[in-house]
Amino acid sequence: MRNLLNTKVIWTIFLLFLVLTSGCQGIPKNEKSIRIAVATFSHETCTFCPKPTTIEDWEYYGPPTRDIIETDRGYIGGFRAMCEEYGGVSPEGILSPRGARGGSSGSWITKEAFEKYAGGIVNDLEKLGPFDGVFLALHGAMAVTGIPKPEAELVRRVRNVVGDIPIVVTLDLHANEDHELSDAADAVFITKRYPHYDTYLQGERAARVLIQTIRGDYKPVMATRKPGVITPSVYQGTGVSPAMEIMERARRWECQHPGVYVSVAFGFAYADVPDVGATVMVVANDDQGLADRIADDMSDYIWRVREVFAGKKLPKTQEGVALAIAAAKVGQTPVVIADHSDRTGGSIHILEELILQGAKNFCIATLRDEKAIDEIRAKANIGEEISVDVGGWTDKYAGNPVRIDGRVEFLGEYGRRGTMIALLFGENNRVILTPQLTQVTTPDFFDRLGIDVKNLDIVVLKSRVHFRRGFHETGLAGAIFEVDAPGWGPADLTTLPYKNIPKDIYPIYKKD
Numbered sequence: 367m368r369n370l371l372n373t374k375v376i377w378t379i380f381l382l383f384l385v386l387t388s389g390c391q392g393i394p395k396n397e398k399s400i401r402i403a404v405a406t407f408s409h410e411t412c413t414f415c416p417k418p419t420t421i422e423d424w425e426y427y428g429p430p431t432r433d434i435i436e437t438d439r440g441y442i443g444g445f446r447a448m449c450e451e452y453g454g455v456s457p458e459g460i461l462s463p464r465g466a467r468g469g470s471s472g473s474w475i476t477k478e479a480f481e482k483y484a485g486g487i488v489n490d491l492e493k494l495g496p497f498d499g500v501f502l503a504l505h506g507a508m509a510v511t512g513i514p515k516p517e518a519e520l521v522r523r524v525r526n527v528v529g530d531i532p533i534v535v536t537l538d539l540h541a542n543e544d545h546e547l548s549d550a551a552d553a554v555f556i557t558k559r560y561p562h563y564d565t566y567l568q569g570e571r572a573a574r575v576l577i578q579t580i581r582g583d584y585k586p587v588m589a590t591r592k593p594g595v596i597t598p599s600v601y602q603g604t605g606v607s608p609a610m611e612i613m614e615r616a617r618r619w620e621c622q623h624p625g626v627y628v629s630v631a632f633g634f635a636y637a638d639v640p641d642v643g644a645t646v647m648v649v650a651n652d653d654q655g656l657a658d659r660i661a662d663d664m665s666d667y668i669w670r671v672r673e674v675f676a677g678k679k680l681p682k683t684q685e686g687v688a689l690a691i692a693a694a695k696v697g698q699t700p701v702v703i704a705d706h707s708d709r710t711g712g713s714i715h716i717l718e719e720l721i722l723q724g725a726k727n728f729c730i731a732t733l734r735d736e737k738a739i740d741e742i743r744a745k746a747n748i749g750e751e752i753s754v755d756v757g758g759w760t761d762k763y764a765g766n767p768v769r770i771d772g773r774v775e776f777l778g779e780y781g782r783r784g785t786m787i788a789l790l791f792g793e794n795n796r797v798i799l800t801p802q803l804t805q806v807t808t809p810d811f812f813d814r815l816g817i818d819v820k821n822l823d824i825v826v827l828k829s830r831v832h833f834r835r836g837f838h839e840t841g842l843a844g845a846i847f848e849v850d851a852p853g854w855g856p857a858d859l860t861t862l863p864y865k866n867i868p869k870d871i872y873p874i875y876k877k878d
């Protein structure tokens with residue numbers, strides 16, 4: 367009896383050992399853990415903006431640590447979560463640049479910067495390999511001097527060192543891409559929402575397809591189409607037509623065919639590049655015919671709705687500001703003005719017009735002026751009066767500096783955004799100065815500055831659609847006006863001096 371008990375105990379321990387070492391990993395025992403390289407290199411380049419993007423314009427370039435993977439809450443975060451869900455998969459960080467300063471206010475990326483960061487990814491992959499798969503979290507609207515399609519070039523270089531293993535890519539909805547990228551990568555996934563709520567979800571999808579492909583359970587094939595349409599960002603919000611119907615159509619195809627992923631990038635019109643404009647990318651499991659059929663349908667649909675998509679009209683500065691003041695007078699406060707066309711952050715047209723039309727209780731959030739910040743810091747403390755010129759110099763459309771006689775209400779560091787200053791002037795008006803283009807998307811931005819946004823009559827944001835996250839979808843804004851002030855991000859794309867885009871693209875060259 368005692369011997370039998372001992373045998374039972376030994377067997378239990380042995381079985382427990384087996385479970386702990388293999389069963390709970392989610393993959394059959396004896397199968398080695400899957401190693402996936404994870405890298406990111408992301409930029410949305412406004413090629414019309416004045417200042418080139420250089421090596422220094424990425425905030426972080428640390429060692430190839432796990433922190434890329436463990437701290438991310440977007441594409442890479444979703445990718446990591448799905449790897450954990452599958453088990454037996456180890457995502458490993460590759461040396462990558464992160465945190466592009468000033469968002470998309472930077473112009474052409476220098477070849478030197480691209481070579482450094484793309485080279486860093488490739489070298490690290492070589493050094494740390496071999497891997498079973500590669501995940502690249504890119505943006506898709508990067509523009510590099512002398513390299514026409516940089517994301518495709520990066521993936522080709524990665525392919526050269528990793529060989530025939532699956533490479534999956536995630537992209538932003540503003541990507542400008544074509545078949546060169548899908549020829550080089552095995553599968554591409556693009557955010558469907560603008561504001562981009564689904565970055566995490568697309569990361570999860572990328573991981574699922576990559577892991578299934580490595581295990582031989584999925585054979586990705588892709589179909590890519592260019593409908594030949596470009597649209598300004600301000601029309602691309604997925605809460606309005608026809609952007610909403612385009613994404614609904616993509617989701618419908620996905621529902622009808624499990625295992626199929628239908629992506630549409632609306633594109634980034636402020637990059638003068640050959641692959642500009644909308645892109646359809648479909649991933650299917652070993653069914654090229656189905657991928658082609660869906661891609662054709664999506665592309666044809668985008669072409670059919672092009673006139674509505676590209677042809678809306680927005681009020682210009684004077685009219686837009688008058689509408690906002692009128693809405694504030696009837697109590698639709700806070701009224702939000704989206705100063706959508708300002709791509710460098712220092713445009714003063716709406717500020718000037720608000721002053722001219724006698725608006726009160728308004729706040730400009732924000733105006734980029736690093737020079738004025740330095741001047742104010744040298745001359746005044748919090749609570750002191752100052753007379754200073756602000757804005758109007760960051761690009762040729764930014765206007766002329768505006769003289770503000772006001773009081774320093776806030777002066778201090780604002781996390782990673784740097785030094786910020788709030789000037790109070792006139793009848794409870796404010797201008798918030800920032801060292802870089804700052805796109806305010808949620809009202810908690812104002813908390814640190816001690817400003818109660820709910821009590822403002824008018825708030826001016828340098829944003830196109832992302833502000834809807836915190837001001838529209840929450841019901842905070844009483845009224846919203848997208849105002850087409852002069853700037854490098856106009857709603858009327860026909861005014862831009864394009865040189866490199868296709869000669870048959872709608873609405874620039876092809877009119878109907």
Ligand SMILES: [Zn+2]
Pocket residue numbers: 538539540562
């Ligand atoms: Zn975007």
